[in-house]
Amino acid sequence: MMSDIFKKYENVLPESILERVKELVPAKITADKLKRVLDAVVEEYEQAxxxxxxxxxxxxxxxxxxxxTQMTLNTFHFAGVSEMNVTTGLPRLIEILDARKAIKSPMMEVYLKEKVSAADVKVFAEKIKETLFKEYIDTIDIDVLxxxxxxxxxxxxxxxxxxTQEFLMKTLSKSKLLKGSFSIKKAGDAxxxxxxxxxxxxxxIYRLKERIKTVYVNGIKGVSQVLPVKRGDEYVIMTAGTNLRAVLKLPEVDATRTTSNDLYEVAEVLGIEAMREQAIREILKVLEAQGIDIDIRHVLLVTDAxxxxxxxxxxSRYGIVKDKPSVLARASFETPIRxxxxxxxxxxxxxxxxxxxxVM
Structure with missing residues (x-):
């Protein structure tokens, strides 16, 4: 009986709205009440x-x-982590809407499949952080003679x-810096x-002293800083720097929730539709952080365009404006003479x- 009533509204309401109504109405609702509910939904839908x-x-x-215009020029700093700043406010909104490839604060939010302890999440965070040889150095002594x-x-x-020490020696031996005129050996713990x-x-030797510090040892390239943050009953790892493709390959990572704020990287790894969804989230995140409430449909329209x-x-004049068929419309934006x-x-x-x- 109920299915027959819903069928009558299939060409009137979108499938997603009908499914939502099916979820919300009680199972024992009468046919008359169901019709009144659906009529009210149709009225609201038409007004929308x-x-x-x-x-x-x-x-x-x-x-x-x-x-x-009321937004502030904010750069948020994560306490306790050096060199980990997050661009927010108007500068971040401009980055998104201008579709800039080089963003000031590339970062990821890495979710794990299983709930782990604070100690375990810290170990995993260190595992994904890009580590250079300088981080394993205590002191460097040079024998001049x-x-x-x-x-x-x-x-x-x-x-x-x-x-291990052996792993570090092997890493240095493979490095281009030591090929040719250098020999490397173990000297106790050094x-x-x-x-x-x-x-x-x-x-x-003096030239090598500085260069050797930049040799890549382990971790995921591009992830320069990590910070585990507790959200609800689980931990999320915030990173400075992004490498979404490499992070999603890790078995511990929940690929359905892990995101990057680099839209071009998201498009390359997950496709244009995922990138559109992430652009919507990034715009809303910036606006909500400033206490600005905007109807999501305005944001959807912008991201669709x-x-x-x-x-x-x-x-910008290099983006959607250059594809407008009207020369007057293109000229009205920027560089009219050209x-x-x-x-x-x-x-x-x-x-x-x-x-x-x-109008022009």
């Missing part, structure tokens, strides 16, 4: 529709732009991430590197079909 000819772009621009360098290792750091070059041996071509395009010159050179005409060019 945009009127034909409504300037949705203009309304959306006003709705986002007006409160945007023998042109050799002795590296005392930080045993506590090695124990934390389960790295590593000894000696120059085998006859000319300028000491100069090479930015991704409708199948790739991310910013709201647009008029190019249109004149190619004999382009303007049919004057939209609001902007007719």
């Amino acid at each position: 529709k945009v009127d034909p000819g409504e300037c949705v772009g203009l309304v959306g621009a006003e709705s986002i732009g007006e409160p945007g 023998e042109s050799k360098m002795t590296i005392q290792l930080d045993k506590r750091k090695m124990q934390t991430v389960n790295v 590593i000894e590197i000696k120059s085998t070059s006859k000319d300028e041996a000491l100069k090479e 930015m991704t409708m071509s199948g790739s991310l395009q910013g709201i 647009h008029f010159f190019n249109a004149a050179m190619t004999g382009e005409s303007d049919p004057l079909k939209s609001v902007i060019e007719n």
Whole structure:
């Protein structure tokens, strides 16, 4: 009986709304009450529709732009972690809407499949953090007479991430820096590197002293800082730097919830639809952090316009504006002389079909 009533509304209401009504109405509801509920839903749905000819772009621009002028120029700093700043406020909103490839604070939120203790999440966080050789160095001593360098290792750091002296020696041996005129050997708990070059041996050792600190040892490249944060009854690992593809390959990571704020990386790894969803989340996150309440439909319209071509395009003269068919519409945004010159050179005409060019 109920299924017959719902069938009558299939061409009137979207499937998602009908499914939601099915979830919410009681199982023992009468046919008459169900019809009244569905009629009320239809009325609300029709009122929610945009009127034909409504300037949705203009309304959306006003709705986002007006409160945007009240936003602060914030850079949020994570306490206790050096060099881990998160760009928020107006600068972050501009980054998203301009579709900038080089963002100031690339970061990820890494969720784990299982709930773990604070100690375990800290160990995992250290595991994914990109570690350079300088982090395992305690002291470096240079013997001027023998042109050799002795590296005392930080045993506590090695124990934390389960790295051995042999592994570090192997890593250095594979490095391009030591190929050729250097020999490496174990000296007790230290590593000894000696120059085998006859000319300028000491100069090479001093040059190597600084370069050796930047040798990649382990972890995920691009993840420079990690910070476990408790949310509810689980931990989320905030990272400075992103490498979404590598992180999602880890068996401990929940790939359905882990995100990156680098939209181009999300598009490359998960596709344009996932990137659109992430752009919506990032915009709403910025606005909500500033206490600004905007109807999500304005944000949906903006992200649809930015991704409708199948790739991310910013709201700028290099993005969606350059693809407008009207030369007057393109000229109204920025650099009008260049647009008029190019249109004149190619004999382009303007049919004057939209609001902007007719107002001009």
